[in-house]
Amino acid sequence: MTKEATLEPELSHPMEELLRMDRIPHIWCPTCGLGTVVTAFASAIQKLEIGLDDIAVVSGIGCTGRVAGYVKIDSFHTTHGRAIPFATGLHLANPKLKTVVISGDGDLISIGGNHFIHAARRNIDLTVICVNNFIYAMTGGQVAPTTPLTANASTMPYGNFEQPFSIPYLADSCGAVYVARWSALHVRRLVTAIAEAIAKPGFSVVEVISPCSTLYSRRNRLGTGLDLMRFYHDNCEIKHGADTRELEIKFQEKITVGKFIDRDRPTFVQSMNNWYGKVFGDEYEPYEGAVE
Amino acid sequence: MMENLGLGIMMEVPTVIINVQRGGPSTGLPTLPAQADIMQARWGSHGDYELIAVAPSSPQESFDYMIMAFNLSEKYRVPTLVMMDECVGHMTEKIVIPEPEEIEITPRKLYDGPKDEYLPYRPDEDMVPWMVRAGDGYRFHTTGLTHDERGYPAMNAECQHELVTRLMDKIRTKADEIAVLEEDEVDGADVVVISYGISSRVAIPAVERARAEGVKVGSLRMVTVWPFPENRMRELAKEVGALVVVELNMGQMYYEVERVAAGNAKTILVPHAGGWVHDSEDIYQAIKGGAR
Numbered sequence: 001m002t003k004e005a006t007l008e009p010e011l012s013h014p015m016e017e018l019l020r021m022d023r024i025p026h027i028w029c030p031t032c033g034l035g036t037v038v039t040a041f042a043s044a045i046q047k048l049e050i051g052l053d054d055i056a057v058v059s060g061i062g063c064t065g066r067v068a069g070y071v072k073i074d075s076f077h078t079t080h081g082r083a084i085p086f087a088t089g090l091h092l093a094n095p096k097l098k099t100v101v102i103s104g105d106g107d108l109i110s111i112g113g114n115h116f117i118h119a120a121r122r123n124i125d126l127t128v129i130c131v132n133n134f135i136y137a138m139t140g141g142q143v144a145p146t147t148p149l150t151a152n153a154s155t156m157p158y159g160n161f162e163q164p165f166s167i168p169y170l171a172d173s174c175g176a177v178y179v180a181r182w183s184a185l186h187v188r189r190l191v192t193a194i195a196e197a198i199a200k201p202g203f204s205v206v207e208v209i210s211p212c213s214t215l216y217s218r219r220n221r222l223g224t225g226l227d228l229m230r231f232y233h234d235n236c237e238i239k240h241g242a243d244t245r246e247l248e249i250k251f252q253e254k255i256t257v258g259k260f261i262d263r264d265r266p267t268f269v270q271s272m273n274n275w276y277g278k279v280f281g282d283e284y285e286p287y288e289g290a291v292e
Numbered sequence: 293m294m295e296n297l298g299l300g301i302m303m304e305v306p307t308v309i310i311n312v313q314r315g316g317p318s319t320g321l322p323t324l325p326a327q328a329d330i331m332q333a334r335w336g337s338h339g340d341y342e343l344i345a346v347a348p349s350s351p352q353e354s355f356d357y358m359i360m361a362f363n364l365s366e367k368y369r370v371p372t373l374v375m376m377d378e379c380v381g382h383m384t385e386k387i388v389i390p391e392p393e394e395i396e397i398t399p400r401k402l403y404d405g406p407k408d409e410y411l412p413y414r415p416d417e418d419m420v421p422w423m424v425r426a427g428d429g430y431r432f433h434t435t436g437l438t439h440d441e442r443g444y445p446a447m448n449a450e451c452q453h454e455l456v457t458r459l460m461d462k463i464r465t466k467a468d469e470i471a472v473l474e475e476d477e478v479d480g481a482d483v484v485v486i487s488y489g490i491s492s493r494v495a496i497p498a499v500e501r502a503r504a505e506g507v508k509v510g511s512l513r514m515v516t517v518w519p520f521p522e523n524r525m526r527e528l529a530k531e532v533g534a535l536v537v538v539e540l541n542m543g544q545m546y547y548e549v550e551r552v553a554a555g556n557a558k559t560i561l562v563p564h565a566g567g568w569v570h571d572s573e574d575i576y577q578a579i580k581g582g583a584r
């Protein structure tokens with residue numbers, strides 16, 4: 001039988017061009033939300049029609065940290081908490097490159113929290129996609145700075161008593177210019193938000209509420225990833241422009257999603273060029289990157 | 293810092309790190325001299341590795357050896373540490389800055405071959421792989437995980453063995469080539485004073501005093517401190533009666549010297565806990581004690 005005559009369809013992934021197919025199957029659990037996040041990110045790149053040589057992704061460590069290994073663009077899997085400083089270096093060396101950080105809530109908000117707040121303050125032109133599964137998933141479900149009060153974690157076996165951070169509120173108060181929150185269920189809106197965030201000059205943050213079926217869900221008896229998706233369906237409330245002080249996520253209660261912040265502020269490089277242009281006048285050559 | 297030094301070694305990123313040492317542990321002596329980070333420089337990150345470190349002893353050397361450090365880190369694609377100390381860091385002396393065209397610069401090992409043939413971690417003959425830059429269209433992946441030639445994670449003992457061996461051998465087998473040692477009156481010496489950084493300058497009056505009294509004393513000053521110049525030290529230990537190690541710590545490089553001397557020469561440590569430089573008298577007494 002010739003190839004054309006076979007009844008078996010030629011299987012290929014519609015996003016093959018954007019994925020490292022030689023690394024598939026990935027390591028993530030069934031019904032984990034991370035696959036959706038990768039798809040949303042790849043769709044946003046396609047939507048923006050960015051050249052695949054003009055965008056880079058940087059991840060830290062964790063289940064989410066593995067994203068960098070599966071996307072077929074320049075991709076960096078760095079150390080725990082240090083995705084933002086690594087990305088800052090990459091961006092400053094080549095500001096023309098769109099630099100996107102994709103990492104977990106623990107990575108970005110706990111060990112990397114200081115980098116997050118200062119990159120927002122300095123308005124470094126980065127897009128941060130923070131996958132919030134409310135837990136340190138890769139290492140066995142330890143409490144994260146995003147774990148809702150009373151939720152169970154391996155290091156909070158009687159329930160969490162630590163006040164969590166609200167990522168949008170944190171990002172807003174530190175000066176991020178674009179802040180949105182969606183869940184892994186809101187695929188189309190998530191794609192739009194990621195595309196907007198990438199297109200936006202300055203520090204933009206997209207929080208993705210994402211099911212961790214294996215750890216967060218199991219420890220808290222919330223069912224499979226699919227059950228969590230159903231929960232998002234029934235409990236996410238879209239409220240664009242919501243006051244970020246009111247975005248706290250309580251255990252198994254309503255989750256406010258939407259685009260909360262979209263404002264303009266000079267980026268780090270713009271501020272530097274503006275300022276030195278003032279101080280040194282024509283003698284100053286505006287910085288446009290170190291790569292010819 | 294140390295975890296990311298390891299990342300630099302693993303990803304083979306040319307990097308220069310300056311450590312102006314002060315007394316420790318902890319906040320210790322801000323800011324008074326010490327050379328007590330010399331083993332941390334070598335072993336501070338986890339895992340097995342080799343790197344390069346240089347120790348200037350003056351402002352002029354800080355300038356010259358900084359360039360050398362950059363060149364070495366580019367050539368070997370390895371983090372290179374510039375181990376200064378508080379004395380050198382705060383020292384004011386006249387320096388001569390050469391014309392830019394007189395400065396020798398080792399270019400980055402940039403690959404420009406066919407894109408489909410590029411493997412980011414395929415070693416060249418010198419065991420150092422070729423580099424590309426993000427944005428140049430190679431769409432490469434790099435990680436701090438043990439990886440294969442494609443830069444993809446490979447979690448097995450064989451790959452670990454191959455990678456770690458290469459990372460170490462690319463430096464280890466070039467140790468003689470990398471070593472910069474300043475030797476003075478070592479031929480026929482009875483005692484040789486070994487030192488680096490500020491201690492090399494502090495040792496001079498004691499060496500001269502002993503010489504004036506007829507002691508056959510030479511000196512060996514390590515400009516590069518890592519990789520340890522094993523071959524030369526071993527040879528020396530066979531030729532002289534005693535090796536006197538002067539360093540601003542309680543004995544660090546001393547144990548390297550003792551190890552390679554392997555009983556062929558007497559080894560004498562002149563320790564100092566830091567906070568000030570050695571008293572010349574202590575060095576002089578050690579030289580006298582080592583003389584036959």
Ligand SMILES: Cc1ncc(C[n+]2csc(CCOP(=O)(O)OP(=O)(O)O)c2C)c(N)n1
Pocket residue numbers: 061062063064065080103104105106107108131133135136137138139144295
């Ligand atoms: C310095 C350091 N500390 C701890 C770890 C172990 N570690 C690996 S992943 C992780 C937590 C990841 O949590 P998160 O960023 O939320 O990612 P997730 O796995 O949930 O996607 C930790 C603590 C590490 N790799 N490095």
Ligand code: SF4
Pocket residue numbers: 027028029031032033034063064133137138211212213214215216
């Ligand atoms: S442990 Fe949780 S976050 Fe990690 S892959 Fe599994 S489901 Fe996803």
Ligand SMILES: [Mg+2]
Pocket residue numbers: 062104105106131132133134135136137144
């Ligand atoms: Mg997490």
